[in-house]
Amino acid sequence: MTKSYSGFRLLKEGIGGNKGWGQAWRTPEPEKIYDFIIVGGGGHGLATAYYLAKKHGQKKVAVIERGWLGGGNTGRNTTVVRSNYFYPESAALYDMSLKLYEQLSRELNFNIMLSQRGMVVLAHSDPEMELSARIVNAMQINGTDAELIDADRVKKLAPILNTRPDARFPIKGGVYQGRGGTARHDAVAWGYARAADALGVDIIQNCEVTNFLIEGGECKGVETSKGTIRASRVGVAVAGHSTVMGGYKLPIQTYTLQAFVSEPMKPVMDTVAFSPSYGTYFSQSDKGGLVIGGGLDRIPSYAQKGNMPAQEAVLSGLIEMAPALAKVKLLRHWGGAVDVTPDSSPVIGPVDVPGIYINCGWGTGGFKAIPAGGYLLAHLLATGKHHEVSAPFDPSRFRKGRLIDEAAASGIAH
Amino acid sequence: MSGYRIETAGRVNRAAPLTFTFDGVGYSGFEGDTLVSALLANGVDVLGRSFKYHRPRGAWGAWFDDPNAVFSVRLNGVEMPNMIGATTPLEDGMELRAVNAFPTAKSDIKGALDLFNRFLGAGFYYKTFMWPDWHLFEHPIRKMAGLGALDGKVIEDFESDQIHDRCDLLVVGGGVSGLTAARTAAEAGQNVVLVDDHAELGGTAFQRQLIDGVAAADWVGQQVAAITAAGGRMMANATAFGVFDHKLVGIVQNKGFGRAPDLTRMRAKRMVIASGVIDRPLTFGNNDRPGVMSLNGAAELVARYGVVAGKKIAILSSHSEVDHYASVLRDAGGDVEVIEARSTNIQALGKKRVNGLKLDGRRVACDTILTSAGLAPVLHLWRHAGGKLDWSETANAFLPAAGPDWISVTGSANGIFGVEAKLADVRAVVLGSDRQARTASYKATPVTPDPDSKLRQWVDFQHDVTVKDIALAKRENYVSVEHLKRYTTLGMANDQGKTSNVPALSLMAKLQNKPVPEVGTTTFRPPFVPVPLEIYRGAHRQQQFHPVKRLSLEAQHRAAGAALGEYGGWLRPAWYGDKEADTVKVEAKRARETAGFFDASPLGKIEVMGPDAEAFMNFIYYNNMATLKPGFIRYGFVLTERGAVFDDGVVARFDQNRYVISCSSSHVEGMSGLLEAWRQDGNDPDRVFVHDTTHHWSTVTVTGPKARDIVGAVVSGIDLSAEAFPHMQFRLGQMNGIEVRVARVSFTGDLSFEISIETGKVAELWQAVSDAAKAHGAGPMGMEALAILRAEKGYIVVGKDTDGETMPHDLGFGAPRLKKKAAFVGDRSLHTENANREDRKLLTGLAVSAGETPLPEGAHIVSRQNGKMKSHGFVTSSYDSPNTGAPIAMALVDATLVKDGAKVEIFHLGASRHATIASPVFYDQQGDRLNA
Amino acid sequence: MQRFPCPFCGLRDETEFFYAGDLGKVRPDTTQPVSDEEWSAYLNDYANVKGRAKEVWVHTACQEYLALERDTVTMDVLSVTQFRKGEI
CATH class of the missing domain: 3.50.50.60 (FAD/NAD(P)-binding domain)
Known part of the structure; x- marks a missing residue:
């Protein structure tokens, strides 16, 4: 039987050479x-x-x-954890999840490192800002936290992002969910x-x-x-x-979804940012690596490994989104097999x-x-x-x- | 200060001295040095600090496997974080800084963290920081983590080329085996490419005096010359970093500091992997101290860089190739003692540099400990490609087993040692003859460390994973190799476990009393070495990331003062003039008072023809297209099979067997694809043909009360009178003798003519229309004014006023759903439970009083019950209408709320106001102007 | 980067192709009564084979549809034929 985890226990076991910890399961x-x-x-x-x-x-x-x-x-x-959904059915589901996450470390007595550093979904044009407003309003009505933020706010949240007006997709603002973030x-x-x-x-x-x-x-x-x-x-x-x-x-098709992690760096990104136009999102892990994701590989697959077209699509989008990252080195990328339903x-x-x-x-x-x-x-x-x-x-x-x-x-x- | 340079060995160019600094102190090196070889030649001991405990770190090896010497490097204003010191070539003027150390690697203030190591064991953070919230602790911890700092600057011209290439044989590794493979194949007439990550080919050949009876350097030179002469190609500074599906190998080729490397996508028929071996570190007390190095790495330092790692060297080894390495170091003048590592009680002495060794209580004087617990084949590419591994009990290493037949592993990577054996195997591989069994002469007998030892014994040098951590993981039942990795962070450092994996597995096997293969390995994932993100970028950069489509008339629009914006992927005039608000209103008003004209060229023009065209069109469209008469035009919807509105637009029937579809400008590709799909799936493709002519025809639309006069001045051969040419018909005419198509369709609700002409002549048409318009006080209009005009009439934009759920009966077009007999795309989906819901969202108008601000687009229509809000729809389009004198809006609203004159609550970003449900047609409800 | 053989254009990069569904799926005759279940199966159910799968793809460069037999684990392409009415 496992022992209760706490800072005090950590000290005690540390003094005892960490011999007292039992099996986690x-x-x-x-x-x-x-x-x-x-x-x-x-x-x-x-x-x-x-x-x-x-x-x-x-x-x-x-x-x-x-x-x-x-x-x-x-x-x-x-x-990534978030509940920035439009339909009440989705909002109820994902917000239930986020609420459970918010108490999970203490409930399970295991630090899952929930880091509610916020998540922004970027809008790059006036129509996208209007759509963002539609989503923010839906979230607020559904009782989920949401803000419609402008370009200046985006710049403050994530200075590494390309906020230049001559970017292919200039940043106008976005949907911000402060409770979004990451967990280990x-x-x-x-x-x-x-x-x-x-x-x-x-x-x-x-x-x-x-x-x-x-x-x-x-x-x-x-x-x-x-x-x-x-x-x-x-x-x-x-x-x-x-x-x-x-x-x-079941109405399911299996595809590969790839993910990427960079070399560890000192903090450069303190939120999660997603750009639907660039097809990429990223955050920075506590260890310092950028954790990067994007769209599916386009070929139905159970292979749990990905291919270059999706890599190129995701990573080129990332660099457009944050050009200073071009020189950052990729440490590892991998793929998982995901179920895709007709309505996702x-x-x-x-x-x-x-x-x-x-x-x-x-x-x-x-x-x-x-x-x-x-x-x-x-x-x-x-x-x-x-x-x-x-x-x-x-x-x-x-x-x-x-x-x-x-x-x-x-x-x-x- | 222990490392030093000798004159008698090494491939560096002593005629080309270079200067550089490390942590602010100046040093010198030579062309051909790496950062690590230069620093060691200068006697620098502490090159960095470990990730967690900030322990001093020296160099471990001389190749990609070194996890310790990681620097932020600056040169000519460019700074790169986390450069691997052992593989980065030294350049003149480089400024190196240790990462994760302050102020210097030698005296790092966070070094004190090591004192608390007993409280910071594997996964300690999972057991604390839960109250009140992890996020409170996270920030300072994040600042302590990470290696180098990113300066946030964009490097000018940091652009990777992507090269697509192919060959008969790709050889990975330019050592004795690789060179021989390439030469043999090239001389047999094969198209050969050899890649090697060093600046100079040769692998570890320079560690030998003679190869095949020839001085090593000469031998390498002969092979290179022979490969070149036979037409083979060699890429130095190039690393094959990943094998992908369908035999694609990714190769990254470095071009110097601050320059983006090139990516080659090599499609190889066959691949020979001759990537050599690295040392498996020996696990013993304080084996992470500067001065403890890879034996193989130290030999390479001598052979390639003329650098001897220390003055008094103890070699601790447990494999049979040790004599070779010892001789390399002895030949370099080193004072070398070879000790067989048979004990679990070994400890390195010294803090910032080894100053001795304790072995079962015996003290050995030394300043350097070179260790190897065995030689580990480099098999990452083999694993990427799906090759299997066998655990060899004699080699105590994973060797290649069954795998893809297009790849062969040879040389020491295949467990073959000794030049003669290597050459024989390589030739057999390349020429397809029988291969000899691996020689059994090589043996490694590493001692697995004692998990109960009091010593601190490192397994992962960068991430500070020790034997105790692995024992703790076992105790806590994180015994699966992936759990072990993830719980302890073993192998997650820059070297991705290249040095730590096998020692950790062996230890876990011992802890569980299992053979090593049962513990398994973690998955090998690309890239084999860290590569800049830039190499994946290709042509997707800046405006080419997703190029906009440009109008033929762009120059004319610019000359007319157009503000251009992106609409449906096209760069189109938003308005003509400086100020948006004023100009747009002027354009919208003028179009109703006299006329406006605009560039409608992006509108789709997809031809559908053939004897089955009628039936096909009737199947594609929601509306009946079979009854459309030649010369006539009909508005219609195309649905998805799920019944959602995919596109709206008009269809013109030219004759019995020919239709032209004018779909939305942003849906041309989608419509073409949809038409082609149905043409080939379920229809006879020989009897119906689809041809997209959108780019062949350009269109100028004239709209407004004066449209007829303007068009009449431009186009000849058509009677434009209302009687002769009613709404929803088209005619063919001429302009200056050039054929034009004129369609009487309207997206403004006013009398409108769309004039289409072959794209090469559209400038003439635009000029003619502009001239004619001037006489009537009419002018050009942009997309923003058009958006207002169409909204005044309740005309929708698919994707704006509809979403992916909207069905045609939500838009007031319910008849075909109930009456159309023939099958059509999406038909059955219009009769599901969902399609029959009573609370479907209908398109409706929303009115507010004159003087109020327009409703915000994206605002929701809400109700409240028990303090809870519920959404019943949202505003899709909203404008301050200059022609009605009041704000207008369109919305998708819950059908149960759609009653003319009903008041509804509108919610937007926390604020509420009210609006009235109205018809979406705010202007000219009777349609008199349309039919004028 | 995978490569697929187009019967018309030869071996081309995967980026030129789009997956278009399971091979052999027949649209119900909607001029006759079609049950919710039947329609839903047509719209939503996929074979989703792990291993040897028969699929329809389109080569966007030439717009021709093709019937592709493929292993969804190894990614090997096993066969390709033209996709034409009556040939499935």
Whole structure:
């Protein structure tokens, strides 16, 4: 059993040569039967298990992970958290997530390094400023913090940005969310894992789920590389591989999303900045590296590595956005496989096979949704019913045509 | 002060001395030196500080694997942070500063942090700083982190070229194996390219006296000459940094300090990796002290730079190649003692420089400790390409196993040592004959460190990850190799784990009682070495990042005083004159009083023709296009398959089998793509053809009560009278004998004629219209005035007054949805639950009283219940209308609220006001002016 | 940078191509009643194959559509044919 973390404990253990720290989580062998199985030990899966145990008092919960926990997109993303969404459904979901994030370090007793340094979405023309106003108003109406800021304010927030009027896309202002920022991605997975484990959840790593156990048309567990494990309800949170196991159809296409990190430097960027026109966003990590992201690779892929066209698109956009960064050296870039839905909103709910509940389709933005994604899937698993926040994201919305398409809100017909 | 230069070795140019400074002190070096070799030649010991504890750091190696010597370098006003000292060539006048140290590397005030190391173990920050909030602690911690500082300046002409190239064989590495591979292939007639990251080819050849019986330098020269003679190409200062899909290899070639390197995208049929080995550091007490160096690196320093790392050298090694390295150092005159590293109780003595070694209690006098726990093949590119690794128990290293058949690894990177064995293997690889099994003569038997030792033993030099940290990670169950890396930050420094990975894995394997391969490796990711972001930039720079489209008439517009702005990707006149507000109103008023004319050339002109054109058009369009008669024009929508309005515009039917689509100027590519998709998917492409002629025709539109008179003065051959040429028809005529198409369509609500002419003649048309307009007091108008005029009539702009959810029945065009029999794109989506919602957002007008300010675009229509606001839509267009004398606005509003005359609350940035629901047609509701 | 073979233009860089969907998807005949489920499946469901996938791509340079067989893990291109009515 793990010990409580605190500055005092750190001093005490330090004096004792750090020999007293226990395991952050156990390495249990799977039981034959659980009440709930969560397939996928990423952020969403671990959070689901945690909330099942914590909020719903469930004792027999297992998380089954093919590799190492937090090893999928949880450990590959650019760590941005935000809730700057237009539609009330999205705002409710992502703001729930941000609110959970805001208390998460203390709740989990694990510093996830939530850094609410603010995020600005840049507007580069008068029409974009009008659209920004539309979004800021929607956010304020939805009860989310938002400001419409001008170019001077942008310059103060991020002097490294290209505020010259002769830039290809001159900066006019933008949508600013002060509560946006970053969190340490691995810490989120580890924090949930440690807290879930402490509540009795079995986290089984290096165990691949090969199939669902279907009896009488219902899911009764999973087949794994460590044998059959039974459960009355199975939650699936395997971003990038949501349709690989088969058995049900989902409106998902898998693409590669790349991310980039630069050499570590002294602070040059104290906020998160995103320019839709340049197709790039970046922030600076606590370690000093610029963390850079942008659009998807254009080729459906499970390869978890990217190619040069997307690299060129993202990094050339970055340099236009902040020309002084041209000489900064790139240390590493990588790719993850992400689920892309037709409306780029997640899918949460039961699938066609009774007993299976899915959390998927987060596209490029699953990290920021981890607490809510877990909370809502836990609610579904425990009660068999949607929480009001997840109801609009049920897979049935596609049949009804009730898509929640944030890109559609920005006037881009597609 | 221990390092020194000798005269008898090295490839530096002693005829070309260079001066430089480090932390403010002046030194000298030679052309051919790296920053590290020059500093060591000057006897400088402390080159930097570690990331976390600010421990003094000397050089570790002489190649890309050195994680310690990282400098901010300034030359000729250009400053670059975090230059890798071991691979950056020295240039005259360089000013070097240690990163992460103040005031100097030698005496860094933060060095005291090391005293608190026991409280700052792996992941300590995850266990504290939670109350009240991490953000409170973050700022000072961030300032302490990071290496060099970025000066924020843009370097002039810092532009990378991107070169696309191909070859039969790409050889990575210019050492003995690489040169032999390139020569063999080139002489066999292959198109060969060899890349090597040094300024001078040769790899570690210069460490040897003789190669193939020839003096090493001469041998290298012979190979280079032979490769050149056989047509092979060699790129020095060039690093293959990544392998991407479909056999693409990225190569970065440095061109000197402050200049952007070039990127070559090499498409190679085959690749030979001969990238050599680096030393696996030996893990022992205080093994991070300046003076503890890579054995291989020290030999390279002698061979390439004539620099001997120290005066009294202890070699601590645990592999069978040690004699070779020892001899290099002895030949350089070094006082060398070789010690086999068999103990877990070894400790370096000294603080800012090694001054001895303690081995099982025995003290060895030395000022330098050269270590190697084994030779680790450099296999990053192999892994990028999907090659597998095998763990060799004899070599205690990962060696290449199965992998892509277009890549071969040879030389020491393949675990082959000894010149003869290398040459034999290389020739077999290149010529395709059978390869001999790896020689078993090489053995490494490193001792895994004792995790319970009291000594502080470094695994990651830059990031200060020690054996204790790895033991702690194990204790806390961060045992997966990726957890280990991420929890301890092992391998996340500038060298990306090149030195630390294998020692850490071996230790974790021991801690878990597992074989090393079961612990696994972290993923190898590009770039192999840090590369400037600039190399990825290509042609996407400044105005070329996303070039605007330019009008043929741009010169005429500028001459007429136009303020140009970007509209739908085109650079178009916004208004003509200096002051926006006044000018726009004048233009908008004048167009209603007399006439205005504007450049409408970007409007789409996509021809759809063929025997199936009618059925095809009827399928593409929401509106019925089958019943459109030749000579007539119809307004219509194109939907997505989800039923959303994709484009609106007019369609002219020229004859039974030919239509011309005039889509929005920003949707031309999208419409062409959509038409082509449906043409080829589901239709017979031999019976319908799509051809975009937008750029062939340019258009000038004349609008207003005097439009007929103006057009009449310009165009001949058409009866322009209202009876002969009604609204929504087109005619063909001439201007000065040139064919023109004249369409009576209107985006202003006034009598309008669009005159299209072949683009090469549009200047004549513009001049003629301008001249004719002058006589009527009419003038040119820009896009802003046009925006007002169309809004006065409630005409929408797709993408502004609609969003991606808007369906045609939201815009008052519901008939085809209910009545059209034929299939059309998006038809079924107009009957989903969503399409039938009662609270769909309808296009409506919003009126406010004259004298009020216009409603802000982006403001929302809201209701309040229990103190909570709810949005019911938003303002999409809003203007101060000079022709109605009051502000006007269009909005998308919840249908349940759309009742003429109803008052609604408008919310904008915290403030509220009211407006009245109205028809979106604010001007000439009856349409008399349109049909005039 | 991947390269795809266009049946008309030969091997070209991936940037010249656009992915256009699964091969073999047929639009329901909307002149007849089509259920919500059927329409939704047509609009929203993808094969999303991990491994050997059959897809439609367009080569934007020549505007021709092509049927591409591709491995979505290794990125190998396995076959390409013209995409024409009746040939799928």
